[in-house]
Amino acid sequence: MDGNDTNSAGKCPVMHGAITATGTSVMDWWPNALNLEILHQHDSKTNPMKGFNYREEVKKLDFDALKKDLIALMTDSQDWWPADWGHYGGLMIRMSWHAAGTYRLADGRGGAGTGNLRFAPLNSWPDNANLDKAKRLLWPIKKKYGNKLSWADLMALAGTIAYESMGLKTFGFAFGREDIWHPEKDIYWGAEKEWLAPSDGRYGDVEDPSTMENPLAAVQMGLIYVNPEGVNGQPDPLKTGAQVRETFARMAMDDEETAALTAGGHTVGKTHGNGRAEDLSAAPEGADVEEQGLGWNNHKGRGIGRNTVTSGIEGAWTTHPTKWDGGYFDLLFGYEWELKKSPAGANQWMPVNIREEDMPVDVEDPSIRVMPIMTDADMAMKMDPVYREICERFRADHAYFSETFARAWFKLTHRDMGPKERYIGPWAPKEDLIWQDPVPAGNTGYDVSAVKAKIAASGLSVSEMVATAWDSARTFRASDYRGGANGARIRLAPQKDWEGNEPARLQKVLSVLEPIAADTGASIADVIVLAGSYGVEQAAKAAGFDIEVPFSPGRGDATDEMTDAASFDALEPLADGFRNWLKKDYAVQPEELLLDRAQLMGLTAHEATCLLGGLRVIGANHGGTRHGVFTDREGALTTDFFVNLTDMGYKWVPKGRNLYDIVERKSGTAKWTATRVDLVFGSNSILRAYAEVYAQDDNAGKFVEDFVNAWTKVMNADRF
Numbered sequence: 001m002d003g004n005d006t007n008s009a010g011k012c013p014v015m016h017g018a019i020t021a022t023g024t025s026v027m028d029w030w031p032n033a034l035n036l037e038i039l040h041q042h043d044s045k046t047n048p049m050k051g052f053n054y055r056e057e058v059k060k061l062d063f064d065a066l067k068k069d070l071i072a073l074m075t076d077s078q079d080w081w082p083a084d085w086g087h088y089g090g091l092m093i094r095m096s097w098h099a100a101g102t103y104r105l106a107d108g109r110g111g112a113g114t115g116n117l118r119f120a121p122l123n124s125w126p127d128n129a130n131l132d133k134a135k136r137l138l139w140p141i142k143k144k145y146g147n148k149l150s151w152a153d154l155m156a157l158a159g160t161i162a163y164e165s166m167g168l169k170t171f172g173f174a175f176g177r178e179d180i181w182h183p184e185k186d187i188y189w190g191a192e193k194e195w196l197a198p199s200d201g202r203y204g205d206v207e208d209p210s211t212m213e214n215p216l217a218a219v220q221m222g223l224i225y226v227n228p229e230g231v232n233g234q235p236d237p238l239k240t241g242a243q244v245r246e247t248f249a250r251m252a253m254d255d256e257e258t259a260a261l262t263a264g265g266h267t268v269g270k271t272h273g274n275g276r277a278e279d280l281s282a283a284p285e286g287a288d289v290e291e292q293g294l295g296w297n298n299h300k301g302r303g304i305g306r307n308t309v310t311s312g313i314e315g316a317w318t319t320h321p322t323k324w325d326g327g328y329f330d331l332l333f334g335y336e337w338e339l340k341k342s343p344a345g346a347n348q349w350m351p352v353n354i355r356e357e358d359m360p361v362d363v364e365d366p367s368i369r370v371m372p373i374m375t376d377a378d379m380a381m382k383m384d385p386v387y388r389e390i391c392e393r394f395r396a397d398h399a400y401f402s403e404t405f406a407r408a409w410f411k412l413t414h415r416d417m418g419p420k421e422r423y424i425g426p427w428a429p430k431e432d433l434i435w436q437d438p439v440p441a442g443n444t445g446y447d448v449s450a451v452k453a454k455i456a457a458s459g460l461s462v463s464e465m466v467a468t469a470w471d472s473a474r475t476f477r478a479s480d481y482r483g484g485a486n487g488a489r490i491r492l493a494p495q496k497d498w499e500g501n502e503p504a505r506l507q508k509v510l511s512v513l514e515p516i517a518a519d520t521g522a523s524i525a526d527v528i529v530l531a532g533s534y535g536v537e538q539a540a541k542a543a544g545f546d547i548e549v550p551f552s553p554g555r556g557d558a559t560d561e562m563t564d565a566a567s568f569d570a571l572e573p574l575a576d577g578f579r580n581w582l583k584k585d586y587a588v589q590p591e592e593l594l595l596d597r598a599q600l601m602g603l604t605a606h607e608a609t610c611l612l613g614g615l616r617v618i619g620a621n622h623g624g625t626r627h628g629v630f631t632d633r634e635g636a637l638t639t640d641f642f643v644n645l646t647d648m649g650y651k652w653v654p655k656g657r658n659l660y661d662i663v664e665r666k667s668g669t670a671k672w673t674a675t676r677v678d679l680v681f682g683s684n685s686i687l688r689a690y691a692e693v694y695a696q697d698d699n700a701g702k703f704v705e706d707f708v709n710a711w712t713k714v715m716n717a718d719r720f
Contacts, residue, residue, distance in 0.1 A: 034591055034684045038186035039598060039605040046181040054150055054178045055424060061148040061175070063426055069141050070161040081133045082305050084363040087322040088137060089162035090269020095134040096159025097265060098127065099152075100413045101224040105252045105570045106215030107600065108480030109187050111416030112177065115152035119183040124283035126195050126222040129296045129310045130272070132284050134158070136294070152177035156413045163409070166268055167324035168402060171410040174423030186599075192221040198232050206231065207239075209246035217250035219243050225251075228271075228313060228375035229347040235339055241380030241387060252415055252435065252567060257408040259390040262381055264405035266317040267328045270363070271373065273314035273344035275307050276300075305364045312346035315373030316360040324402070329395035331358065331372055332382050342373075349374040411435060418481020421720045434564045439487040442556035446521040448530070454516045455531045460509060462535040462635050463619040467579065468509045469532020469715065470620060471501045472525070474578070475571045476717040478602035483571050484718025487558035488525035493565050499583055500573040502622065525555035529715050536711055539618045542636035545704045550712050552719065573597065577677040578612050581622030582658070590658060591680040602717055607710040609681060609690040613641035614707040616678070628678035630662065639703045642695035644672070645682045652679055 027033060044050065074092070077083040084090060099117045102110030116122055123132065135155070142154055153175045160173050190202060190213075199219045204211030212219070219226050225247050231239045248258040275298065281287060284295035291297060301307060318327035335351035335358075342348050350371050351358075362368035381387045394401035410429070417423065420436050432438040455465070472490040475483030489495050491510055497503055510524075513531055517524045533549035540547045574583045577594030586593065598608040619634045621627065631640035644650065644662070650671065653661045660679060662672040681687045694703045 034595070034680060034687075035186070036595065036605050036684070036686050038595055039603065039608065041184060041186060041599070042180055042182075048181065049147070052147065054147070055176055057148050058150070058153065058175045058424055061145065061425075066141070066145060066149065066157075067161060069144070070158060071165050073137065073141065074162060074165045078137065080304075081137065082364070084270055084305075085322050085361070085366075087166070088134070089166050089322055091130075091134050091137075092158040092162040093265065093269060094159075095131045096156050096162075096413060098131060098224050099155045100415070101251065102218075103252070103412075103416050103480070104215055104217040104250055105567060106217075106250065107570075107596075108416065108477040108482060109184075109215070111480065112156040112413055113152060113416040113480075114177065114184070115150060115155065115179040116184050117155060118151060119180075120185075120285040121183070121189065124285040124295060125224075126283075127224045127311075129280075129283070130308070132294050132296070150177055150179045152179050160409070160413065163268075163324065163406075166322055168264075168406060171406040172427045172429035173410075174414060174417065174425055174428040176417065176422055176424040188215070189218075190216055190221045195222040196220050196227075199227070200232070209243045212246060212250070215250075217247050219247060226377055228311060228377055230376040233347065235347050235349075235376045235379075237376055237379035237383040240376040241384035244377055244380055244387075245384075252411070253408065255386055256390050256404060257411065259381060259387050260394065260401065260405040260408045261412060262377060263328050263391060263394060263401070264409065266375075266378060267324060267326075268318070268321055270316035270321055270360075271313040271348075271375075272308040272310035273312040273342040273346050273348075275303065275309040275344060277309050277312055277344055279303070280309060306362060309344055312342060312344040313348045313373060313375060314342040314344065314346075315348065315350075315371055317372060317374060317378065319358050319360055319372070321360055326395060326398045326401065329391060332374060332378060333392070333395060334358075337374055337379060337382075347376070349376070349379055416480040419718075419720060422481060432562075434562065435567065437482055437487070437558075437564070438562050439558050440556040440562075442486075442523040442526060442554045443521050444554040446553065448522075448551065448553060451516060451520045451522050451527060451530055452534055454520065455513075455527070455534050458512045458516070458531075460512055460531065460535075462538050463624070464505065464509050465531040465535035466539070466615070466618050467502070467620045467622075468506060468513075469529050469535070470579065470615070471506070472528050472532075473714050473717065474573065474576065474597070474601060476602070476714070477571070477600045478717070479600055481718070481720075485525055485529050485715060486555045486718045487562075488523065488528060488555070489558050489563060489568070490528070491524065492558065492560055492563055494569055494572070498572050500576055500579075500581060500622065522553065523555050523557045525557055526553050529555065533711070533715065535618070536637065536708065539614075539635060539637035540704050540708070542633070543638045543700070543704065545637070545701060547704060547708055549708050552716065555719075576622065578608075578615050579620055579622040580616070580625060580627050580675055580677060585657065590675060590677045591684075594677050594680075601714060603710070603714075605686065606690045606693075606706075607713065609687060610694065610703065610706045611710050611714070612677075612681070613639070613691070613694060614703070614711075616641045627659070627673050627675050630672050630674075630678075637704055637707060639694050639700050642681075642691045642703075645678070646688070646692055646695045652682075 074088050075086055077086050100112040104110050138154055157173055160170050164170050200206045202213050218224055226243045227233055230236050279298050279300040281297045282295055284293050287295045320327055335354055337349040338352055340350045350373055356369055359369040360372055362370050381391050473485040477483050513527045514524055517527045530551055533551055536549050575593040582590055614637055616628045617631045617638050617640050630644035649665055650662050651665055653663050655661050658675050660674045661670040662674055663670050681691045
């Protein structure tokens with residue numbers, strides 16, 4: 001077209017379908033459609049490091065040189081973002097804390113283990129303001145060590161080294177966190193549509209913190225923990241203390257750990273609110289290109305040093321904010337505190353009649369003394385009777401406080417890494433900690449074929465063996481590497497009593513398998529898995545396929561003493577679509593619960609499809625129900641589930657809230673029953689595409705092979 005054609009002037013030169021910044025999707029036309037994106041969350045196409053093994057590469061890291069460089073960085077103040085008091089320790093600690101602090105016990109999601117702080121939404125949460133500066137300060141170190149050091153490890157390590165540089169003897173540090181390469185946009189952080197919306201919507205009753213919606217832990221959208229100004233911004237230390245207790249419990253911390261983390265986190269560094277929040281530019285994800293990924297910049301004033309605005313609260317908690325000491329308790333308990341406003345208008349507590357020598361100096365001019373502050377959460381440490389007793393104990397014994405904090409900090413920054421076997425590096429502590437879910441090494445020297453022969457002669461049915469192995473393994477969560485078949489904790493409290501594990505059937509099976517383990521030298525964990533795999537082999541044989549399910553011995557058996565039973569409560573399945581079971585009706589649809597479990601288990605959409613169809617025809621439904629068992633050959637690993645699901649000779653008739661009849665069109669006879677979880681594999685276009693693959697006449701063998709591969713993946717998911 002002629003460049004002088006005025007009709008073309010100003011027109012967009014690309015098809016609008018390629019524009020990604022609209023905030024909408026073509027799928028928005030169908031808001032109730034099942035979203036499978038959570039199962040495709042970390043597609044290999046996003047990873048620029050294909051074939052790269054970080055866990056091997058990090059072992060080559062010069063750990064001592066890295067520590068030396070990080071310690072030097074702490075006091076290498078940059079003009080573009082000057083360090084408070086010439087030390088970046090407080091900023092780096094906050095970055096590590098906020099990277100780790102999203103972890104929640106309910107589903108194991110969040111935490112520092114993936115480097116997700118680099119991406120939205122976390123990189124632009126209000127509570128993470130100015131942590132973009134911490135990451136940029138770390139860039140020269142990341143650049144230097146390159147592939148040997150992940151961002152996830154570096155961001156978690158920086159805070160630990162910061163504490164060491166300020167005098168704390170830390171408990172250790174482990175490497176091994178692998179970076180992700182795009183946002184985890186399908187993690188549920190809450191239903192709110194605006195940042196820092198009132199927290200009432202997260203609670204059945206905001207006065208009762210235990211009524212917070214699961215799996216959430218933070219009290220408001222965009223916060224890591226609680227609102228530092230008070231519940232919904234209204235100061236009331238006792239109410240805030242109750243929220244602190246519930247929030248930290250949901251992040252796997254007890255009262256002593258919570259008090260130690262609060263005090264230890266506020267022993268160093270400061271808050272920033274000496275300016276106008278409205279003068280700040282957009283957060284990183286919304287900033288324009290010239291900001292180069294930085295956000296919250298102040299282009300109307302100085303905006304750095306003593307004029308920085310982050311939370312809006314302004315001041316340090318201690319007299320010496322770059323030193324690990326007991327000053328937090330000295331000020332908190334040594335003075336009365338009154339409610340004031342920061343220069344940015346935030347609620348904060350300030351001491352009454354403080355001595356000048358107890359005041360910290362200005363971050364830029366040591367000749368100036370400034371007022372210290374406390375947040376509402378800090379005042380809770382003084383006013384809540386349980387927290388006060390703990391803090392007074394810490395004040396009286398600084399060594400005890402330091403050790404308790406160091407252990408709690410290690411737990412905070414490593415909770416989502418899973419068992420100690422995944423730890424890499426010379427600084428990883430040797431001690432077994434109960435929250436690491438320790439499992440003793442298992443025996444590998446027994447005769448697997450002899451165990452298999454005893455299983456074959458046991459009289460257990462295929463469905464009993466398969467269901468028990470599945471229940472033992474399905475607790476695995478790829479989010480924090482907890483659960484799984486290793487340890488055979490299905491035989492211990494609380495798992496042995498979970499409704500989803502069918503306690504009566506479970507005890508029957510265990511009573512048969514445990515003597516086999518004792519007679520052969522195999523662990524109970526191995527025997528449970530081997531029995532399930534033998535059951536799969538028998539089901540495949542019944543379908544006309546001789547196939548051996550891969551088996552790797554060496555699982556150990558955990559004991560009650562090795563098991564933090566209370567924290568395992570969070571792993572209890574409330575639904576398992578693979579076994580067509582719901583503990584009760586929920587507001588969330590059963591098929592959504594299925595996707596959540598599949599994603600936590602690390603399954604792809606086609607693996608989940610294959611496993612569900614196979615478990616149906618094997619007869620592994622909870623309680624032996626017939627829902628979704630679309631076959632006349634139950635116990636055989638056939639493609640019948642998919643063949644009959646896609647057969648237009650049937651119609652699907654609602655029978656109840658989550659129950660359907662599968663009716664022959666010609667006769668009008670109800671042939672089978674089904675749940676929503678069954679029928680979604682025919683109704684959802686993506687899942688139906690997978691189902692049709694297995695329904696084809698030429699794919700019966702492929703189905704068996706795919707099922708065995710997916711089954712083996714589940715059984716071995718917790719083997720590191």
